[in-house]
Amino acid sequence: MTDPERPALPMAERLADPAEADAAIPLRLVPSDGLDAALEALPEAQRAWARATDFKGRLGQTCLLPAPDGTLSAVLFGWGDAKARARSRLDLGRAAESLPAGTFALDASAAPGAGTESALAWLIGRLRFTRYKSAKLAPARLIAPAGVDADETHRIADGVALTRALIDTPAEDMGPAEIEAAARALAADHGATVEVIAGDALLEANYPMIHAVGRAAAPGREPRIIALDWGPKDAPAVTLVGKGVAFDTGGLNLKPGASMGLMKKDMGGAAQALGLARIAMASGLKARLRVLIPAVENAVSASSFRPSDVLTSRKGLTVEINNTDAEGRLVLADALARGDEDAPGLMLCFATLTGAARVALGPELPPFYTDDDALAGALAEASAAVRDPIWRMPFWDGYEAQIEPAIADLDNAPSGGMAGSITAALFLRRFVEKAGAFAHFDVYGWTPAARPGRPRGGEAQAIRACWAVLSARYGTGAA
Structure with missing residues (x-):
């Protein structure tokens, strides 16, 4: 990182101005059960072309329609049927990646309500991590659809x-300092403050x-707690x-x-926490926002913490270390204890915490835990x-004994491997x-194979759902 003090933060492309619509290429969503009507509305030559290229309106199928002079006249994008759409999402991301250069105007008249997700799918489908390799997407732009904010x-x-960019960056260039x-x-972009405590x-x-x-990490990669604060001090408190x-x-x-x-x-x-904070601050969330990040590298050296060590947490609870690979919950415990001291009305925790979550629900359905039924709903x-997608899992009190070892208050890695x-x-x-409500998200943070709107690599999970809840609860000041 050439300037670790002030890196440039990535931004998505912008939707094109609706004023450009008259010169834009129509991009029509065609459900499979509306295929005949869509084809009948076309000039005879284009209808014959669509049939000759076997366009059936299958979800994600694309048909480029030529004008008489050979230029691109319109695009048909298959919208499938209800079953196909229920099994997929962010589908217009396929078009965002594959269409040729041009400005396109979405016609979703045959697919009511599809505009908002499609606009987002277009933008995040075109995101590419280009720090080490340039992208090869054609300069295609989408007009902001009618009714979409x-x-x-x-x-x-x-x-x-x-x-996505933070996750995609290799650890050599994304250590605790980065x-x-x-x-x-x-924080500088949004008028927030940052306090950092590092090393000894x-x-x-x-x-x-x-x-x-x-503590075992190399010089320059010392552990730290990062606290970002934003918003009026008398506003409702939200901690991430x-x-x-x-x-x-x-x-x-x-x-x-x-x-x-x-x-x-x-x-x-x-x-995830920083991505959600970016949305909240840019939107003018009517809350006092605090973001706490314990940033560490779990390295190996003569100073590494050891199995069977007993650590004392910020809260005063002692923790027996039965596996040094269950380190995430240790650093989160100190950060959560700090956040809880402020008694925020809502505290949300995000972590790539357990492989057990992926065994149970797979890579794209993160579980979340809360005792607050209203928040869960x-x-x-x-x-x-x-x-x-997120899925509620239980704080099952019957398993509490599993995290209580013989010589300390808590066990960081219960034996047996069940319900991890x-x-x-x-x-x-x-x-x-002390927090008024608390939810923990056990995310994967990665797309293993490219999907519509989601290139392979780092992924934002749960933050759009969380943002919908935050904005509904507290309101925003964005114009």
Whole structure:
């Protein structure tokens, strides 16, 4: 990183101005059950062309219609049937990646309500991580569809862009100091303040577990707690906490190579929190926002913390270390305890925490945990509305005994391997008492294979659903 003090934050492309619509190429959504009507509306030559190219309106199918002079006259984009659309999302992202250069005007008259998601799908489908390799997308632009809040779409797409780029950056260029630099750049963009406590000062400030996990890292990659604050002090308090493990070797319980390959994304929780904060601040959320990121590297050296060590947390609870590869919950515990001291009305925690969550629900359906039924209902409703998948899992009290070892208050890695995502969530809950409502998201933060609107790589998960809840609860000041 050439300037770790002020990196440029990525931004999504912008939708084209509706004033350009008269010169734009029509992009028509065609449901499979509306195929005949769509074809009948075409000139005879174009209708024959669509049939000759076997356009059936299947979801994601594209047909480029030529004008008599050979130029591009219109595009038909298959919208499939209800079953196909229920199994997919962000489908216009396919067109955003594949269409030739030009300005396109979306015609969603045959697919009511598709405009808002399609506009977002277009923008985030065109996001590419270009720090080390240039992108090869044609300069295609989409006119802001009628009825779509273009500014809101841009803010959300920018939040996704930041989250993806932070996760995609390799650990060599995204260590604890660079995570801090990204937070400082975000704060500078929105008039927020940032306070950082790093290295041995963590012990003096009572963040002992953040220090223990990160103390083995090389000079320049010292552990730290990053606190970003924004908004009026008398506004309702909202705290976001994100796991910022820049790279996770597993510590002395060293991961095998196959499990270490994607560990640059172990700071994905921090990336989600910063992406959500970017949306909130740009939108003028009517809240006092605090973002807490414990940023560490779980490295191996003579100073590494060890299995069987007992650590004392910020909250005073002692933790027996039965696996140094269960480090994320340790650093989150200190950060959550700090956030809880302010008794915020709402505290949200994001972390790439357990493989057990992926075994249970796969890579694109993050579980979340909360004891607040009203919050759970709002999150579920928002998830369905904006098609940002999350699934509620239980804080199952029957498993509490599993995180209580013989010689300390808590066990960071219960033996047996069962209910791993639940026991990790129960561990975190022990550090939250004063917050009005609390939810923990066990995200994957990665798209393993390219999907519509989602290139392979780092991914924003749960933040669009969370933003829908935050904006509905507190309101915004954006024009």
